[in-house]
Amino acid sequence: MREGPLEITDLLWSGSGEPVVREDAVALLRSRGQPQAARIVSLLPARDGVLDAEATDALGLRIHRELQRLGEELQLGRRVASVVRTLLPAGSEPVRVVDVGCGLGHVLRAIAVRGDLPEHVELVGVDLNPVLADEAARLSAVEGLRCRFVAGDAFEPGLVVEDGTRTVVVSSGLMHHLAPEDLDGFFAAQARLEVAAFAHWDIAPCLWSTMGAWLFHQARMREAVSRHDGVMSARRAHPAETLLAAAGRGAPDYAAEVREGSRWRPKALDVLRPLVGVRR
């Protein structure tokens, strides 16, 4: 688990599917100097001291629906499509765009609704949390969209990346969940699959983004967990140098760049900026 302050959502579901003991989560947050987060978790429904799985899943869905609202305001689907369009391998053979940690699949579904990418591009979302992946699939079916969603590890060979050379991997708001020491492995996994390119959007860390995150989550979010984690996301975001260094070590065969303005003169459009890597 990442050092320093934690997001509450990192603690609500165990990776192994084991029940989460509420007091353990509360104690962990207290030990990290996060009394407010500990208080929020202590109020979550539990049975015999274990977080109520059904209520936690419902909370997770509510949080991700709220999060989608911010994605809409940031025009995230269009942003991703505008960059991915420039990264697609040449030719008219099928290309797959894989959204890692897709949540409710807002980005891919927004692209599919508008037809922002060419017909030969297949859109596949993947999330470790099966509740989110299932809901993304349900929404996609309801909307009659040409994209699919699966639960699992995106970098497990064959799960969603079959022909790496014709795959572009994207994510949004994922990298800050990873510890700096895990970033190398994140990029290395994509290099091992020989993906054509990757583009990962995340918050540009600075005082403005932290203040903006606080204000926007106060104004827009209803769930206490969302309000807390929104600010923590901005605080935990990795600086461009950290991301570039990790990409250089993990995926040395890729030309990587972080597309953002100067730290001292941040461009308002760069609140969420991509690290883009293209296989040389």
Add this chain to the structure above:
Amino acid sequence: MSLIVLVLLGLLDAAFSGFRSAQGRSGLIDHAHGDRAGMLRGVRLFPWLSLPALAFLAIDLFLGQDLQAYGSSADLFLLIIAPFAVIVLVALAAYGILRWELRYLASAIILGPCTFLRPYVVAAAAVVVIVRAGEVSVAVAATLAVIAVLAVEPILDKRGK
């Protein structure tokens, strides 16, 4: 006149409150239908929440209070919140007409911060009006009206859970 404008602004604000409360509910990409339904819920709820203020106003006028006292307070209230309302409406228009790369700026720079500031601006306007009027009846009516305005979104949020 100002009283009527304030009521209309209250209805508009209630529609926006309903809109905000409807956001992030379904997970659908196209949620225009839900947005419209949310706005209608806000507009329908506001008159009910305004009943205490309106009833108090009616009773006070019936008991002989001068309408002018309320009129001049409404003028002042409007004077304070009108610039705020104009900024929000201009930002909404900008959101509607800007190209997508710039559209979110209207939200990031104006609409988001204004949503955050809205309760404080309304409450501050009420305090100024109450202090300037120096009348208990105006203070009660203004307080009830402000509660009605600010209660729309939390009530809809609670219902939506």
